[in-house]
Amino acid sequence: MASNKKRLMPSSSNNNSLLPWLGISLIVLLLDQLSKITIVKLFHYGESRPVTGFFNLVLVYNKGAAFSFLAAESGWQRHLFTAIGIAAAIYIIYLLRKHAGQRMFCWALALILGGAIGNVIDRIVYGHVIDFLDVFVGNWHWPAFNIADSAICVGAVLFVLDELRRVGK
Structure with missing residues (x-):
């Protein structure tokens, strides 16, 4: 019975294993x-500076989501994407706690x-996301990010690779 209790109780190392993952998130955030x-201090809105033959720094604002999805809307999208981001963050923290030992997934x-x-x-402080990385080929530019x-x-790529690796086992 004592051995079963020991297995069911989370170890203290499992409780602390959330911290490295939150540390990685904090580094990305910073x-x-x-x-x-x-970029905001060095550039004016719309200003672009070439870095290489395929990459510029440029200051642009995105009121929408990825690839400026819904950017032209009246402003409601800011609240929607903020709420989605907060909900996703809460769920991700739950998943990190639950699966803290799965390295690639975490x-x-x-x-x-x-x-x-x-x-x-960005959405809370500025009302839009600040984008500044501009990759292009010839005259074709990816949306700034x-x-x-x-x-x-x-x-997302690591997530897919992790899933493919698990399916392949």
């Missing part, structure tokens, strides 16, 4: 917010969490 503050969630919170902060968006995308 890099995202510091980069946005820097890396994915931690990156997504940091990015989601970074963009939520930021470090938070990059972390979310990398996290």
Whole structure:
């Protein structure tokens, strides 16, 4: 009976294992917010500076979601995307706590969490997301993005790879 109780009780190392993942999210959040503050101080809205033959820094605002989805709406989308971001963050923290020992899965969630919170902060503070990374080929430009968006995308790729790895077992 005592051995069964021991297995059912979470160990103290499991309770603390949430902290490294939150630390990764915090690093993403800090890099995202510091980069946005820097760009806002150095650039005027719409200003673009070439870095390479395929990459510019540019200050633009996105009132919508990914790829400016719903950006032209009257403003209600700000509240919707803020609420979705907060709900996602809460759910991700729950998943991180529940699956703290699954490294790739938690890396994915931690990156997504940091990015989601970074963009939520923008929506709350500025009313829009600050984007500044402009990648292009010839005259074709991807929609501008930021470090938070990059972390979310990398996290999504890791999430898919983790799922494919599990299915392959």
